[in-house]
Amino acid sequence: MQPLFEFLLRQGDNALVLGHRTSEWCGLAPALEEDIALTNTALDLIGQTQLWLGYAAEVEDTGRSANDLAYLRDAYDFRNLLMLEVPNEDFGRTLMRQFLFDAFQVPWLTALQTSADPRVAEIAAKSLKEATYHLDRSAETVVALGDGTADSNARMQAALDYLWPYSGELFADDETDSAMADGSIAPLPSSLRPAWATTVEDTAKAACLKLPESDFAHSGGRTGARHTEHLGHMLAVMQVLQRSYPGAVW
Amino acid sequence: MYAQMVKSTGKGLVAREDMSFEDRAFQDRIDAGEKIEPKDYMPDGYRRNLIRQIGQHAHSEIVGQLPEGNWITRAPTLERKANLLAKVQDEAGHGLYLYCAAETLGVSRDEMTEMLLDGRMKYSSIFNYPTLTWADMGAVGWLVDGAAIMNQVPLQRTSYGPYARAMVRICKEESFHQRQGFHIMMAMVNGTADQKRMAQDALNRFWYPALMMFGPSDKDSVHSAQSMAWRIKMNTNDELRQKFVDETVPQAEYLGLTIPDDDLQWNEDTGHYDFTEPDWAEFFEVISGNGPCNVDRLNARQKAWDDGAWVREAMVAHAEKKAARKQAAE
Amino acid sequence: MSSKEWPLWEVFIRGQHGMSHRHVGSLHAVDAEHAIKNARDVYTRRNEGVSIWVVEAADIAASSPSEKGPMYDPARDKVYRHPTFYDIPDDAGKM
Numbered sequence: 001m002q003p004l005f006e007f008l009l010r011q012g013d014n015a016l017v018l019g020h021r022t023s024e025w026c027g028l029a030p031a032l033e034e035d036i037a038l039t040n041t042a043l044d045l046i047g048q049t050q051l052w053l054g055y056a057a058e059v060e061d062t063g064r065s066a067n068d069l070a071y072l073r074d075a076y077d078f079r080n081l082l083m084l085e086v087p088n089e090d091f092g093r094t095l096m097r098q099f100l101f102d103a104f105q106v107p108w109l110t111a112l113q114t115s116a117d118p119r120v121a122e123i124a125a126k127s128l129k130e131a132t133y134h135l136d137r138s139a140e141t142v143v144a145l146g147d148g149t150a151d152s153n154a155r156m157q158a159a160l161d162y163l164w165p166y167s168g169e170l171f172a173d174d175e176t177d178s179a180m181a182d183g184s185i186a187p188l189p190s191s192l193r194p195a196w197a198t199t200v201e202d203t204a205k206a207a208c209l210k211l212p213e214s215d216f217a218h219s220g221g222r223t224g225a226r227h228t229e230h231l232g233h234m235l236a237v238m239q240v241l242q243r244s245y246p247g248a249v250w
Numbered sequence: 251m252y253a254q255m256v257k258s259t260g261k262g263l264v265a266r267e268d269m270s271f272e273d274r275a276f277q278d279r280i281d282a283g284e285k286i287e288p289k290d291y292m293p294d295g296y297r298r299n300l301i302r303q304i305g306q307h308a309h310s311e312i313v314g315q316l317p318e319g320n321w322i323t324r325a326p327t328l329e330r331k332a333n334l335l336a337k338v339q340d341e342a343g344h345g346l347y348l349y350c351a352a353e354t355l356g357v358s359r360d361e362m363t364e365m366l367l368d369g370r371m372k373y374s375s376i377f378n379y380p381t382l383t384w385a386d387m388g389a390v391g392w393l394v395d396g397a398a399i400m401n402q403v404p405l406q407r408t409s410y411g412p413y414a415r416a417m418v419r420i421c422k423e424e425s426f427h428q429r430q431g432f433h434i435m436m437a438m439v440n441g442t443a444d445q446k447r448m449a450q451d452a453l454n455r456f457w458y459p460a461l462m463m464f465g466p467s468d469k470d471s472v473h474s475a476q477s478m479a480w481r482i483k484m485n486t487n488d489e490l491r492q493k494f495v496d497e498t499v500p501q502a503e504y505l506g507l508t509i510p511d512d513d514l515q516w517n518e519d520t521g522h523y524d525f526t527e528p529d530w531a532e533f534f535e536v537i538s539g540n541g542p543c544n545v546d547r548l549n550a551r552q553k554a555w556d557d558g559a560w561v562r563e564a565m566v567a568h569a570e571k572k573a574a575r576k577q578a579a580e
Numbered sequence: 581m582s583s584k585e586w587p588l589w590e591v592f593i594r595g596q597h598g599m600s601h602r603h604v605g606s607l608h609a610v611d612a613e614h615a616i617k618n619a620r621d622v623y624t625r626r627n628e629g630v631s632i633w634v635v636e637a638a639d640i641a642a643s644s645p646s647e648k649g650p651m652y653d654p655a656r657d658k659v660y661r662h663p664t665f666y667d668i669p670d671d672a673g674k675m
Contacts (some may be wrong), residue, residue, distance in 0.1 A: 016328075022323050024329070026338050027315030027541045028550070028560025033585065033607055040337040053328075060563040067327045070615075091561050137617055148564025155560065182591035202437070208436060225306035241384055248442050250326035250434075290645045343622060350606040353588060359608065360585045419605065423626070566584050569610035 003179035012052030013080035019045030071242035082221035093159035102135035116184035146207025168217020180217035252310040309373035311345035378541030389452035391431015404484035593629035
């Protein structure tokens with residue numbers, strides 16, 4: 001697989017999988033205002049999916065579309081972070097995950113704005129505005145829920161503890177990343193770790209949460225080597241119509 | 251409609267000579283087309299009727315998120331997924347605007363939510379029907395939103411200012427909903443044999459429930475006269491139902507779908523379609539809790555409300571701590 | 581389980597074209613920052629605005645409807661405040 005295509009799938013699949021998980025909240029959030037806000041996030045992410053996977057499809061150049069990539073690949077061809085495919089569980093874990101991801105996306109997309117690939121730079125510039133607002137909102141919510149009540153603090157700590165081993169995958173550089181860095185298309189993800197860590201530490205402190213000490217990191221999502229069991233179930237739902245009625249136009 | 255069978259709190263239309271001095275002056279303002287605002291004098295019955303009607307309308311938007319929300323995770327393309335999400339999100343927004351309008355009458359949103367959950371307040375019968383295939387997303391947008399728009403457009407001129415203003419905003423936003431549904435139907439009828447079958451099946455299942463949305467026939471509707479005098483109901487149930495049938499039949503023909511009514515035919519004399527009334531016995535069963543999805547819908551709302559309680563509480567607790575810290579620092 | 585309800589806020593939005601902030605509706609939020617974010621998410625989804633004001637509904641002072649006559653009727657006959665009151669011949673040029 002060519003590195004640029006692989007790289008674009010990673011961007012697109014992150015947006016697709018998190019957008020899908022976020023969309024599961026529609027109609028069920030703790031308050032109407034939060035429901036509407038979460039759906040805005042989901043819509044931003046689906047929009048980003050269309051851009052990244054659309055470009056991926058062009059780069060691949062085998063006649064597949066963004067929709068084909070989203071709806072007709074199986075789990076081992078997905079390249080999203082494991083953290084994004086685990087179930088929402090509750091509002092606390094959903095927002096904690098959003099925050100951990102946003103805290104990476106903002107510096108990441110900021111860097112991609114100066115990519116040597118103008119299409120990457122263009123998509124990053126548009127997505128960055130969305131990610132900046134997402135981070136603002138998710139960080140504030142994490143702080144509110146961490147600081148709020150004893151019960152909410154315990155829930156947020158549990159969410160952080162659960163997600164923490166998945167966060168290291170954000171920075172696990174591999175050959176695709178090296179190829180992107182060599183071509184000045186993207187920085188090495190590991191280079192963003194300090195910026196991410198500062199945001200996460202500051203927010204955790206304001207939220208009265210303890211960062212877990214373990215630096216163990218699950219991996220296998222962004223390489224496709226080993227996803228969680230959850231992704232298959234998500235895809236079974238998401239892809240059901242495209243799989244059940246091959247060739248139909250919707 | 252979204253507010254069907256709103257039980258009036260009075261005993262029907264009050265005659266002018268039986269009105270108090272204030273009530274007569276109030277009725278004169280309404281007859282002159284003036285808007286009633288939250289702090290203005292209003293008869294108790296007007297206030298209570300409006301709370302029920304706007305509350306029921308708001309609940310319908312919120313419960314109405316569920317049957318369509320049922321397909322968000324299974325939408326067949328990224329475009330359809332975004333369209334459907336935006337539409338269901340609008341319903342949350344419309345519920346929000348309507349709750350706020352009702353709140354100007356002295357009832358809180360949480361109180362109304364509790365009344366929905368414990369059964370004291372109702373929502374539209376239509377949302378107690380299941381959405382079984384993707385074509386239902388088309389049928390709901392086309393028929394259910396189509397029927398809703400028919401009722402909501404005149405309500406922009408309703409006598410209560412906050413309600414009228416909410417309706418203006420809702421109508422503006424809602425204009426894409428019906429088109430979104432029809433667009434799905436067009437893709438289905440132009441698609442494979444399976445898709446055409448799904449489209450016809452969806453129309454078969456949603457036609458009569460859509461007709462029921464307008465509420466029972468005027469001759470059986472005891473609450474209409476007072477509501478119309480107060481201009482919180484602008485047209486009779488039968489008028490709106492007829493208008494809906496007249497507009498929808500040609501659209502079904504355009505789609506090449508068959509309305510499930512053997513007696514449906516154009517009547518030259520009246521200039522309208524003759525059609526079969528829905529099964530009102532079924533309607534009353536659904537309204538009283540025996541529709542296919544009533545229990546599931548309320549359970550889903552109850553679960554969302556309970557699951558969200560810790561979040562709502564924690565947000566308040568944090569805001570209070572933040573305010574106290576700020577004050578301490580000053 | 582009836583915990584404290586989020587207070588009600590009124591939302592004002594200034595659109596793209598330099599008009600004043602206009603009241604667009606209400607929402608619930610725990611404090612002003614939260615209200616501004618909620619207003620962004622609820623009331624600017626269709627690109628309606630570039631600036632948001634929020635004010636807690638309980639903090640609004642409003643005129644009383646019972647004083648409507650004395651408050652507003654006296655302005656009715658002051659027609660000389662409107663340009664059309666003054667009859668200027670067309671020959672005088674554009675004014």
